[in-house]
Amino acid sequence: MSTSALHTSASETHIGPTLRLPSRWPSLLRPNVLATAAGPTPFLLGSTELVTSKLRRFRSAVPQVQPFYAVKCNPDANVLTALAADGCRFEVASLGELDLLVGLGVHASDVLYSNTVKPASHVKGAAELGLWRFAVDSAGEVAKIAREAPGSAVYVRLAVDDDQSAFPLSRKFGVDGGKAVALLLEARNRGLRPYGLTFHVGSQSTAPSAWTTALRRVALIAAELLDLGIHLDMVDIGGGFPAWYGTPVPEIEEIGAAITRGLESLPYTPDLLAAEPGRHLAAESAVMVSSVLGRERRGGQEWLHTDVGAYHGLIETQQSPSGWPYPLWTSRSDHTTAPSLSYVVTGPTCDSADTFLDRALLPATMAEGDRLYIASAGAYTLSYASSFNGFPPPQARYSACGTSRTRRQVVPQPERAVRPHSVG
Numbered sequence: 001m002s003t004s005a006l007h008t009s010a011s012e013t014h015i016g017p018t019l020r021l022p023s024r025w026p027s028l029l030r031p032n033v034l035a036t037a038a039g040p041t042p043f044l045l046g047s048t049e050l051v052t053s054k055l056r057r058f059r060s061a062v063p064q065v066q067p068f069y070a071v072k073c074n075p076d077a078n079v080l081t082a083l084a085a086d087g088c089r090f091e092v093a094s095l096g097e098l099d100l101l102v103g104l105g106v107h108a109s110d111v112l113y114s115n116t117v118k119p120a121s122h123v124k125g126a127a128e129l130g131l132w133r134f135a136v137d138s139a140g141e142v143a144k145i146a147r148e149a150p151g152s153a154v155y156v157r158l159a160v161d162d163d164q165s166a167f168p169l170s171r172k173f174g175v176d177g178g179k180a181v182a183l184l185l186e187a188r189n190r191g192l193r194p195y196g197l198t199f200h201v202g203s204q205s206t207a208p209s210a211w212t213t214a215l216r217r218v219a220l221i222a223a224e225l226l227d228l229g230i231h232l233d234m235v236d237i238g239g240g241f242p243a244w245y246g247t248p249v250p251e252i253e254e255i256g257a258a259i260t261r262g263l264e265s266l267p268y269t270p271d272l273l274a275a276e277p278g279r280h281l282a283a284e285s286a287v288m289v290s291s292v293l294g295r296e297r298r299g300g301q302e303w304l305h306t307d308v309g310a311y312h313g314l315i316e317t318q319q320s321p322s323g324w325p326y327p328l329w330t331s332r333s334d335h336t337t338a339p340s341l342s343y344v345v346t347g348p349t350c351d352s353a354d355t356f357l358d359r360a361l362l363p364a365t366m367a368e369g370d371r372l373y374i375a376s377a378g379a380y381t382l383s384y385a386s387s388f389n390g391f392p393p394p395q396a397r398y399s400a401c402g403t404s405r406t407r408r409q410v411v412p413q414p415e416r417a418v419r420p421h422s423v424g
């Protein structure tokens with residue numbers, strides 16, 4: 001058991017002004033809609049319409065690029081089905097995610113496998129299902145793919161500047177330009193198809209220029225590869241597109257313009273320009289509905305214990321040094337009239353590390369039984385949630401318009417479809 005990772009200071013709590021609903025709270029999931037959602041908490045109430053409208057806006061902001069939704073972000077079947085029905089393709093991190101897609105009728109041959117270090121059995125299983133494009137960033141992985149999925153296409157992940165993202169990834173993944181060239185040559189020598197380059201500017205990036213800079217690096221490498229007889233079929237600009245969490249982020253159109261500037265530097269236009277948006281499409285599509293289990297005063301601070309916590313989907317609050325500012329509201333009828341108070345909000349387990357909010361401004365009147373609504377909770381929540389301490393993970397309740405209809409929860413399919421068929 002760990003100790004609290006979210007450090008709370010013992011400062012005095014102060015009665016503050018009354019609260020207003022955060023400005024970009026989704027209209028399909030307004031508090032009056034949430035109030036009609038019956039059933040035991042916690043659950044994630046979501047609207048697939050909010051996901052597909054983000055997809056459509058993404059497409060018009062970045063028209064050159066084909067979106068491949070990153071399944072890891074939110075693997076709910078209703079979300080995946082709605083995206084597939086809108087023509088979106090997918091990126092997976094494991095065979096389990098691919099099985100899930102195939103079970104929903106997605107063609108494995110349309111899917112990208114962008115986790116750069118994969119279990120050998122997943123490579124083999126994915127290839128058997130018809131997936132043929134794998135990311136790599138090491139010679140060992142090139143050898144593994146040549147062994148387990150001979151003749152496949154590989155794309156190399158570059159490490160890029162991700163300083164202005166909330167969740168940097170380039171320490172763990174990616175290589176420099178020289179190594180990328182060497183890996184693609186090695187792939188060719190091993191009978192694989194040297195297919196492309198990819199990068200990820202870090203999740204929740206707030207710097208549109210990160211895509212321009214990364215693409216300019218890709219352009220230099222593509223020119224060098226051309227001299228070596230390798231023409232890239234794909235450039236994949238990864239994920240990182242931000243979502244709204246209560247504070248302003250660049251609009252997708254601004255990022256689209258930065259991507260266009262970067263694409264202009266490429267020596268030629270590859271057949272496929274791909275992106276792997278996750279958070280941007282899913283985060284704002286759902287509100288976590290939880291209940292207050294108890295209220296205590298400890299160390300000069302007001303504490304609310306709720307039936308969700310870091311272990312039940314809200315772990316991102318602990319991955320960011322300054323916490324994670326989920327927009328909040330409650331079921332209290334006096335929410336707009338009661339003075340506000342700063343609370344520490346913690347989860348239901350016996351571990352203090354499930355504390356997920358410090359200084360959350362909520363009505364001073366909060367009490368056991370009130371519901372806490374946590375907005376922008378559609379990304380990296382369901383997929384992270386455990387049943388630690390015997391508390392079940394939040395149930396996913398996605399529907400087309402944000403009504404309270406319960407939809408089936410998705411788990412990876414135990415059996416693989418022999419022959420994938422298209423979503424109908």
Ligand SMILES: Cc1ncc(COP(=O)(O)O)c(C=O)c1O
Pocket residue numbers: 070073091114115200202203204238239240241276277278279280
């Ligand atoms: C390979 C890859 N692609 C795409 C994504 C999705 O990123 P985001 O949710 O920031 O768009 C991730 C997230 O970790 C990733 O690892």
